[in-house]
Amino acid sequence: MKFELLQAATSQFSSTVNEALGRPVIKPMTLEIPVLPPDELHFYQLVVWCYGFFYEAAIDVLKEFKALMRQGSPERTNRFDRALKIVNNLRTYKVHNLPGKENDNKRKLAEQWIRDASSNGRGIAGAVEELCRITLEMAGDLNDVWKSATQDMEDLKQLVERMVMVIEKTWQPHELDAIVTDVAIEIDLPGFDAKAFRDLHLEEWRKTANCFIDRETAKTGLRRHIRSLMQSKFGSS
C-alpha cells in the first residue's frame, strides 16, 4: 500500500468537501511527506501525517461526518473508530511518550499494533503498509459517505446547510485563547495562562456564542463577556 494513494484519497475528500461548502474547512496539509524507503523515519512521518489530517486538518468536519456515518452500518462506524484510535495511539506513542495510566495503555496498544503489523518478517515496512491501508480505508469511508449522502440534491442541500451551520457556530479553543490573551494584555495580567482559564469556561462560552446570529457579532459579544468576567475576577490595573 502506498502513501500516494492515501494522499490522493484525502486530497479528493478535501477538495470535494471544501468545494461543496464553499470554504476551506479542511485545511491544506503542510506536514512533511513521508519519504521512502519505508523505514522507521518513514513510519514516524506517516503517523504524524495521518494524525495531522484526521485530528487537525479535517477536525472541523469530522464530527459531522462521524454523525453521518452513525446513521449507517454499525460495522463501518466501528471500523472507522478503531482506525482513528490506532492513529491516535500511534501518535501518542511515537510523539508524546508520556507517563500516566491512560498513556501507558495507549503505548501498549500501539506497541502491540506495531509488533503485529511488523510480524512474519515484514518489519517496519509492514507497519507502514498496514497504517496506509487502514487510513486509506478511512478516507474511502469518508468519500463514500459523502458520495451517497449527496446524490439527492435535497439531501446535499440539507447536509451542506447543517455543516456550514455547525462550522460557523463551533468555536475552537485556540480562537478563544486568542481573545483571552488579548484581554489579559489589555487589563495587564502578566503570566496569565489563557488555556487554563479557557478550560474552565469553554462550554459556557460556546453556548454564549450561540446567542449571536453570526460569527462576527459572536466574536464581539464574547470578547465583551470574557473581559467582564476577567475584570470581575482579577480586577483591572
Added chain:
Amino acid sequence: MPISHASEELQSLSAGKELLWRRWVEGAPLVAIWGQQTGWSQSSLDPVLTRALEHAGRAQGTSWKPLLTNEPLAPEFYSWLAERFRNRPASQVVVEATRAPWCAVFTSSIDNGLANCLAGDGREPDVILQAEPPPRVLRNTRRPLFYYLYGQAGQYVDELKPPVNRQSLAHRRMTQASAMLRRLAETATPLGLVVIDGYDAATDWLRAEDLLAAISSSPVDGVLWCGAEPALSDDDQFTYNELVQKGVIVRELRPLGILINELVATISVPEMSHWDDPEVVTLKDGQSVKTTPNLRLVTQASTVLLDDSWTGMLDDLSPTETTSAFEVFHATQGSFRSIVEGVRRNFAFERSFETLLHKRVDQALQHHHVASAIILHGQSGVGKTIAFARLAIHARKQGIAVLFANRRVPQAVDLSDFLTAVDQVQGVTLLLVDTMSPVSRYDDLLRALRSVGHRVVVVGSSYRLGYEGKATIRFVEASAQLEPNEQTKLLQLAQDFVPSVVQAVKNEQHNEYVLAGFYRLLPHSRGRLSEGLGSEVDSTRHALQKKSRTIPPPMLGSISQALIKAGYPVTNTKLLPDSAKGDYDESPEARIIDLVMVSSRLFKAVPLSIVLRAVGSGLYAQGSYSIDSLLTLIRDQDIFRWSYTDEEHSDLLVEARLQIEGYLICNARFGSAIREADAIRVLIEAATRAGPESSSETSYVAELVHAAGPDGPEGDRYKESYDVIARALTTLRSKTVPNARLMLQESVLRRHYLRTHKNIEQSLKEELLNEAVSVVDMALEGISKKGAQGIFASRQTIDNLWNERAASYGFFATDEAQRGIGGKVWSAYKAAHEAATLAKARRDSSFSVDVSLWMPIGILNVGKTLTDAQRLEIAADLHSSLDGVDESTLDDAQREKFQSRRMDAGEAIGDTVLSDDAFSQLDASGSTVGYFFRARRLAPEMKLDTEPTAEDIAKAKACISYLRCHYDKIAQDERCLRLLLDMEWLVRAHHRFMRGLRQPFPCSPEFCAMARAIVDDMVALGEEKLATKYRYLRAVTTWLGGNEKASRDQWNELALDTQFADSQRVSARHLLADNVGNPIRYRGVVEKLLGPGRFQVRVDGIGVIDLIADYFPNADLAVGRTVSNFLIAFNYRGPIADPADSPRRLGR
C-alpha cells in the same frame, strides 16, 4: 477527578443528573425510552420530518403525528424515508446520549439510523422489530437491545415496516408495541434506571397511558423523565403526578444528551468499555498473545482474562482514599479485577497455605502435561478467592497466561480458542476456577482440555474436603483457624489501614469466622458499599460512599441473631437490624431473603429476575411485596451482594454477602433440609426463561440442581426431596423450551431418589423409574431431530444422556430382578446391557464403565428367577466388562470404586465351571457363552501394569487356539472377539492391547490383517456398539493398508467424537515397530504446512503423516526439506512423527 472535585460537583447536581450519575457509577442497568423527538426539538426540527410530511402530501407539522391519516402512505414511502434518514447526520444530542452504557433502548421513532447511533468502540445494537419470539437476553451493554416499537423505515416486509395509516398504527400498538413494553420492567430490574427522553405526549405515536403503564411498577428513583413537562389528559396527568409525588419519576428539564455530555465532561463516570480494543497478554520469552474482540467474546463468556492491564500501573491514592479503598475492598468483594487490585495494594495479608499453593502450582506449571487439577479447599470466607488473586498476579509475573472463572465451571470448548493461541507460542495457561465445585468437575474439565493437547494447569476451589490421612499433594487446605503468625498479620493489617478496629479484631482473632466477618468490624461496611460490583475502585466510588442515605432497616432481627448465635463476629449491632424490631416474618420480602440464602448456601448466585418472579407470581409468598423494601434489602443491607453474569451485563445476580452467612442464616431460618428443598423447587419453577442453552437461567438451574444433588457441597442433604426437585424440573419444562441438560437432571435426580429410598412403595418406584427413562428417551429423540423441533445438546450432554439412559435402564432391570417377575427380568437386563454397551461405545468414561458393572452385579445378586443360562450370560458380560477396564486411566477415587466393584463381581459371578452337559445344552440353544467361559478359563489373568510372562503367553496361545477352532461359532459373540483380540495382541506384540502409551504396533501385513479381520467382525455386530479403541484400531489398519482417504475419514470422525472427552486423545498410543517390538525409524519429505507449526510429511512406502515443529526443535523444517530419524506414532487424530530420542507425551 479528585474526590474533592467530584464532591463539589455532586453538590451542584440536579436531582435528575445526580440520579443518572449514581446509577451509572453503580453499574445498574440503564434502559432508555426514546420518543420520536429524541435529538430534536421544536426549535431544532429534524429536517427529514418536514420533507417527509411534504413528500407524503400531509399537512405541515412539527411532529410525526400528521404523517398517519386514514389514507395509507404510498408503498415506497418508507424506503424513500429510510434513504433520507441515512443521508442526514445524526443529531449531536443523540450522539451524546449514546455515550452511556445502555443495555436496552425502546423507541417510538422509526428512524432506521437511530439504533446505529449506538455503534462505536465495538458496540453494536441488536435491533428488535417484533415482540415474538422474545430475545434470548434482555440486557447487554455490548449489543444493546434496540426495540423499534412501531417498526423501522427501510424494512421490506410489511410486518416490520412502520404503520401506513391510523388503523395499522393501532394494530401495531396492540400486537407489538405493548408486548415489547411489557418487557421494560424485567429489563430494567428494580435496581436499574429507565430514562425517558424526546417524548412529546401530545404528538408521539406512543400513547402516554401505555408509557405510564410500562413504568408504573418502577421503584422510587426508578425513572428519569427528561424534557419539557408532558401535556397529558386528565387521567394520565393524575397517574403521572402520583408517580412524580412518590418519587418514582424524577424530572429533568434538559435533554438526555446534554445531561450525559455534562456528566462525561465534568464528573467522573466509568469509562465506556472499549469492546474492540485488543488485549495483550505478554508471556514468557517475549512472546505474547493478542486477543481479538471475537476471541475475547467467546473466552470471556465464562471466564475473566487477565491481560497486561491487570498488572499495569496503579493509580496513586491519598491516605483518605487508601482507607476508603481498603474498606471497599473488604466490604464489597467486587469483581476479580478489584480483588487483584486490592491484593496489589496489600489490602489483604498472605495466608500460610498460600506458600504451599504457589509451590504446587509452580510444580504443575513445570509439568503441565501430566499435572492433576490442584484443589484449594476450605470453608467459605477464609481467603480462597484472595489466594487466587495473589496466585494470578504471581503467575502473570512469570509470563503465564491466566483465566479466572467464578460463576460456573467453564466448558472446555469455550476456552479452547484462547488456549490454542497460548499453546501456539509455547505458553502455558493457568485456569483458576473458583466455583466451589466437587473435585470431579475440575478433573473432567482438565481431561477435556487435555484431550486437545492444551498446555494448561487447572486450580479449583472446593468446600472443605474430608481427606483425613489420605490427602494427595494436589489438595491444599485453606484452614479457617488463623495460625499465630497470621493473627499477627491480621492485626498489623488493621493497624495499617483502620487502627480504630484493632481492638475489635484482637477480640475476635481466635474466632474461626474472623476473616469472613472482618468486614463487619469495619466502621463503614454498612450501607451503599455493597453496590456496584462491576467497576473498579475509583475516586467516584469514594464519593459515592459518602452519599449513602439512611434507609429504615427491614425486619431482619432473626438474621442478626442467627449470626451472633453462630459466633459470627458482629460486634457492632448496628451493622444488622435491631432484633427487637420484630422477628423474621413470613412477608414476601422475608421470602426473598429465604430464596437468596438457600441458593447462596449452595454457592449459587441467583438471577434477580427468578427471585422476583418466584415471589411476584405467588409461588412462594402470599401478598404483594414492596419493590422499595426489596431494593432496601439489596442496596442498603450488608446481607446481599449483586453482580452481573458477564462483562456485557446480560443478567443480574443476587447472593448472600458470603456463603458462610447464607449457610448460617439457612440453618436458623429453615430448620430442615426439606424446607430448603422447597425453596429450591420454587426457584426452579420460577426460572421460566430457562430452556435455551445460552440462557443464563438455564445455566443457573442446571448448576443449582447439581449443587443440590448428591455431588453437590451438601452431599445427600436434600435426598428426601430429590423427587420434588426432579418434578419441579418437569413442571418447568412444561412451561418453557425443553433443554437437554435439564432433562438429564430430571432423570438423574429421580434415580438418586430411588437409590436413597429402598423401601418406597412399588407404584411410586415404578412411576419415578418410568418418568426417568422416558425423559431421557425424549431428550435423545429431540436431539436427533433437526430444525425447530430439535433439541440442542453439546456432545458431552449427549454422552451423559446415553450414560443416564444406561443407568436408568439398569435400575429398571435391577428392580425387575428384585421383584422376580420371570421373563421380564431377562428382557429388562438385555435392554439395560444394550444401553450400557451403546453408552460405553460413545465414551469409555468411568461412569459408563461403572454402570456396566453394578447393573449385572445387582441383577446376579437379586435375580432369583433367572435361569442358569441367563446367569451365565450375565456373568460373561460382567467378565468381559471387567477385562476391558484399563485401570491406568482411572483416578484414585475411580480406581478404588472399580476395585470394590471387582470384588462384588467375583462374589456375584461365583463358580462358572461348566460341565460338558451344560456346555452342550447352551451350545444347542445357540448360546456362545459356554465358549467364552471355556476360553476365558484358558486365558491368563488380566493383571495390571505387568509385562506378560512366558506362562501368560502360553496360556494366551491356548486361548487363541480354542477360539480359532470355534471361530464360526464365536464370530457372533462380541465378548469372545474382544478376548481373541486381546490374546492375539499379547502373543504377537508382547503387550496388552491399549494398556499404556507408546506401545509397539507390529507393522507386518499379517498382524494388520489379523487385527483388521477381528475388528471387521465386531463392526458386523453393530457399528454403533464399536468402542473407541476398536475404531482407532480400524483407522490404523486402514491407513497401514494404504487406504489413506478412508483412514483419514475414520480418524476425523474419531478425533471429533473424542474431542474434549478423552484425555489421552492426543497421546501416542502406539509406535510402528518391527516383529520383535523395536520401533522403526523413518525419514520423509515435508510436503506442506498444515497450520502454525504443523507440517505434512510424506514417508516413502508408508503414507503421509503430521509433524509438529515443536517436537523437532533442531530440524530445519520447510516445504521440500527432508526430515529423518523419527518414529511413527498414532493417536486419536492420526499418524504423527515422534522424535526418536526425546519422546513427547502429548501432541496437538
